[in-house]
Amino acid sequence: MVVVLKRNVAGLVIVFVGAAMVQLTTSGTYLRYVKPGMRWMLLAAGVVLIALAVTDVVVRSRQTHDHGLPRAAWLLLVPVFALLVVDPPALGADAAQRQSPVAAKPAKPAEPQGNAYWGDESHGPKPIAVRDYSVWAVWEKETMQGRSFQLTGFVTPAKNGVWYVTRIGLTCCVADGTAFMVEARGHAAPPKNQWIMVTGKWAEPTKRVDGDVAALTVDTVKPVTAPVNPYE
């Protein structure tokens, strides 16, 4: 079953891998898998690979000998096929459901800001990252109490009608994706994975065996389109 890799086929494999990387970068699809900061590295790697394969064809046409090449290289086509056929989406509710909604204690406690930190309420609910809310609502209660906030994230349903406004945080790539989840109270769950913008008031965190989960008493829920970079 194992087919030997001839040099011209190897060139083809490399061109496709390189082209896939260039396509991921130029189309913005790479944001589903890695941090925005990886953009130029990905593009450079794709261009280097294409250049490698092209020079190989050009130079080799002047030479006669042909080395056997690693058979393992066929495997490089698997991720290319995965991209072309499955078109893997950004991490969503399924990935979040595999993690605990509990907010980890911040490595270094922030200075207590006090409630005045948010200014006056006349401008409406304060937009805040789900990542920040999920931590501050549990560990900075004094700052958050009695205030209204606006969160943008996707819907992760859980048992007994509980659902979470969720964002996934990335440090490098999806392998280290961490779910930040805020329990939304007082509103029926929208469809799984639906992107929404919710407004609501800070609520007392939910106690669980493994810790506390941030919560929000929902006032409004508005479906929105997914942001370009789905991660925080």
Add this chain to the structure above:
Amino acid sequence: MTTAEQHTAESPESSESSESSESSESPGSSIAFTATLVLLVGAALFGRRVFAGWFTDDGIRTWATMFVGVTVQALPFLVLGVLLSAALTAFVPASFFAKALPKHPALAVPVASASGVVLPGCECASVPVSAALMNRGVTPAAAIAFLLSAPAINPVVLASTAVAFPGQPKVVVARAVTSLAVSMILGWLWLLTGKGGSWLKMPKNRHAHDDPKFDVFRSAMLHDFLHAGGFLVVGAAAAATLNVVVPRAWLDHVAGNLLLSVVILGLLAVLLAICSEADAFVAASLTQFSLTARLAFMVVGPIVDVKLIALQTGTFGPKFAVRFAPATFVVALLASLLIGWWLF
């Protein structure tokens, strides 16, 4: 494919004999070329339509995202690694390393460990580079020390550790000291046990010395990328599977016991295969664990994980990998316990 057996990369010598008779324009090769091209273009044009409805399960889609994500993240570093290793092979004369490193292998080990500072990047880059070092006549013990220290103590990794643990510089110190110590211990361990052992598949210099330097560079890079890339894909698949299958909830039950938590976080680092520039942030978020256990996570991650084991199997041979990975894991855990007990 009757010639398949003769033409494996693992036995470049055997292909030498037949290379003159096999020109690149042989009929078998152009059939393979056309078939691959048709398959790829077909998948690009119609793949989604033909397989629409096949991969709709949430778990499978999450797995595919993880798999593609790990591969895409690692590929630029692998390209950097093979670029550097091909440059070492083609442009740096073997005599340079003989002069730069101390003659005695036991002294060459710490020098190689410390020079790991200069290779910024993830662990994927250091495997082809250390293979090229062995290829250039550097003693395997020193190349192994470099392999282990480069992804752990480079400035990018240490800076990201400092950012992940603000106000706790001793975590950065502990990580650097432990990783350096582990890389040196394994280098010396190799001198004591592995020297003369037959289980390290020495990466061979496949190219005649009179070839033009640029041709050597090009051939080495092509070969190394294809080889390591294939194994990287295997590693990414394993990492994606474990990422999806292993529930993170069971971590909470073991956090209280120091010894158990060190072992569990060490294993987690092996299974998740997180890039060494990012693992400090994951370690910082595991707040239910002691600093010592999290140090073990950061020490093990850059030197043993499923992606690396696959890459090392491909580059140095399976006999090497089955001995090297467990040895590295155990030394890393012991060193983390010791340094953690001393510093935290």
